[in-house]
Amino acid sequence: MDCSAIQFKYANQFSTEDLNQLVRLFQAAAFWAKDRTREDMETAIAHSYPVVTAWDGATLIGFARATSDGVFRATIWDVVISPDYQGGGLGRRLVETLVAHPHMSRVERVYLMTTHQQGFYKRIGFEENASTTMVLYNSAEIEMLPSLSHPAEAPTEITVG
Numbered sequence: 001m002d003c004s005a006i007q008f009k010y011a012n013q014f015s016t017e018d019l020n021q022l023v024r025l026f027q028a029a030a031f032w033a034k035d036r037t038r039e040d041m042e043t044a045i046a047h048s049y050p051v052v053t054a055w056d057g058a059t060l061i062g063f064a065r066a067t068s069d070g071v072f073r074a075t076i077w078d079v080v081i082s083p084d085y086q087g088g089g090l091g092r093r094l095v096e097t098l099v100a101h102p103h104m105s106r107v108e109r110v111y112l113m114t115t116h117q118q119g120f121y122k123r124i125g126f127e128e129n130a131s132t133t134m135v136l137y138n139s140a141e142i143e144m145l146p147s148l149s150h151p152a153e154a155p156t157e158i159t160v161g
Contacts, residue, residue, distance in 0.1 A: 003088045006061065008097045011051045014042070018053075021060040029080045032116065048077065050101040054085075054094055061085045064098045066110075074104045075111045092124050 014022065019038045026033045026041070036044075045051055045065065054062025061082040068074030076098060081091045099110060112126055122128075 003085065003090055005056065006085075006090060006093075007055045008062075008093060009053050009055065010097075010101065011045075011053045012049070014045060018060065022063060025060055025063060025080055025082060029083055029086075030078075033078070033080075044077075050098060050103055052094055052098045052101075054081070054090060056085070062090055062094050064094045066098055066104060068104050068107055070103050070107065072108050073111065074099075074107045074109070075113060077113050079114075091120060095124060 011018075019042055022041055023036065023038050026036055048065040048067055050068075051065045052063070053060060062080065062085070064076065064079045066074055066076045076095070079091060079095055079098075081094065098104065104110065111129075111132065112121055114121065118128070
């Protein structure tokens with residue numbers, strides 16, 4: 001497939017149609033995110049910077065988003081390429097465009113949140129890092145940390161001892 005006409009764009013606003021295309025892209029290419037709603041994607045995008053999109057004309061064929069403090073750390077959250085366009089180097093270009101953004105290009109470390117396609121990410125320079133594998137699940141099952149499930153009820157002062 002000739003991918004020379006694909007355009008990569010930094011995005012900070014999505015139209016309703018763009019969001020609809022994004023949901024369809026995730027449904028087609030990201031089995032781990034098939035249940036994401038348009039509203040949830042809109043919220044995630046609003047809290048992500050930078051966001052990169054890949055377009056073939058008016059068709060959204062790629063998407064990646066990250067968060068960063070601009071100095072020390074950045075985290076890549078989503079990298080998705082339409083199945084029809086996979087294997088042509090667009091995933092690599094999408095990640096390279098994301099990491100080249102000024103808000104990411106100078107950070108000490110770029111982390112990647114993924115449980116799939118590790119081989120792809122290793123080929124483009126990522127390394128396994130067993131020292132940063134802790135996670136706190138924010139769910140109703142965490143009874144000892146009620147402030148996580150109900151932030152409005154979180155105490156502003158805590159007395160210890």
